[in-house]
Amino acid sequence: xxxxxxxxxxxxxxxxxxxxxxxFLDLVENKNRIRxxxxxxxxxxxxxxxxxxxxxxxWGYVSINLWDYRWFLKKYGKESLCLYFDGRILRLWVNSAxxxxxxxxxxxxxxxxxxxxxxxxxxxxxxxSDNVNKVCEHGNFRFNDEYDGYFDFDRLAWFAKYKSDxxxxxxLIKIDKFRKNSLVxxxxxxxxxxxxx
Numbered sequence: 001x002x003x004x005x006x007x008x009x010x011x012x013x014x015x016x017x018x019x020x021x022x023x024f025l026d027l028v029e030n031k032n033r034i035r036x037x038x039x040x041x042x043x044x045x046x047x048x049x050x051x052x053x054x055x056x057x058x059w060g061y062v063s064i065n066l067w068d069y070r071w072f073l074k075k076y077g078k079e080s081l082c083l084y085f086d087g088r089i090l091r092l093w094v095n096s097a098x099x100x101x102x103x104x105x106x107x108x109x110x111x112x113x114x115x116x117x118x119x120x121x122x123x124x125x126x127x128x129s130d131n132v133n134k135v136c137e138h139g140n141f142r143f144n145d146e147y148d149g150y151f152d153f154d155r156l157a158w159f160a161k162y163k164s165d166x167x168x169x170x171x172l173i174k175i176d177k178f179r180k181n182s183l184v185x186x187x188x189x190x191x192x193x194x195x196x197x
Contacts, residue, residue, distance in 0.1 A: 035154060038161035039066055039087050045164045046085075049172055056179045071175050073185070076192040081134070083178060087160070088153050090174055092116065092134040100195040101130045107191050108134055116191075119177045119184045122149075141170050 015021040027034070043066055050061040050071070060074040070093075072082035079095035081104055094101055105128055107113050117123060117135055125136040139151035143163055147155050159167050178184050 031154070035157040036066060038157045042087070042160035042164050042167060043069075045168045046171065049168050050175070054172060054176075058185060059179045071179065073189060073192060075189070076196070080192045081188060081195070083175060084133075085171065088139050088151060088156055089136055090120070090140070090171075091136040092120075094132055094134065094195075096130060096132050098197055099192065100197060101132055103195045104134065104191055105129055105131075107194065113187055113191065115181070115184050116178075116187050119181060121174060121177070137174075141167060 015024065043063060046069060047063055050069075051063075055061075058073060058075075060072050060078065061070070062072075062078050063069045064078075067086045069085040069087075070078050070082050072078050072080050076082075077098075079098045081092065081094045081099060084091050084093035094104055108117060108126075109128075117126065120135055120137050122137050122140050123135055124138045124140075125133065127133055127135075139147075139156060140149050141151055141156065141159065142148045143159055143166065145159075151159075156167075178188070
């Protein structure tokens with residue numbers, strides 16, 4: 001394609017100096033380590049936001065590792081039907097060992113529970129049956145960038161490092177569409193009650 005030919009031409013121009021090529025290879029080899037360290041920076045900001053600055057009386061928060069943040073109703077715990085963020089994807093998730101995942105899906109298909117699904121800004125996936133990820137919103141962040149709304153992990157990593165406050169602010173707005181909405185909170189309480197094993 002024309003675009004890949006253009007990239008090859010640019011690379012040939014950019015890497016005329018052998019040392020620049022070697023530096024590039026070192027960076028590529030360490031890309032995941034660099035990305036993870038940038039997401040570590042984001043984790044500190046997310047923890048500060050949700051564990052210190054924006055605590056909710058009904059909702060608990062925990063970060064289990066770099067790729068597992070959960071907002072859950074305190075009454076039911078972190079394995080219940082809750083919000084789960086992996087650094088890029090926000091999902092409505094449940095641990096099917098503790099709650100009946102199939103029943104949860106059945107409830108979420110009823111009109112009464114539509115406000116839960118509607119609380120997501122965008123529904124990229126609505127899964128059926130026993131999938132523990134009930135609703136997913138993929139990389140839906142905005143920074144006036146060409147990838148707005150559809151970031152992958154690698155591209156979002158730069159923002160996790162250099163625009164982390166903005167990213168956390170956007171995440172807070174997404175989470176509070178659940179936590180600060182009493183109807184959504186009550187419906188989640190109801191589903192957790194009805195499906196606890």
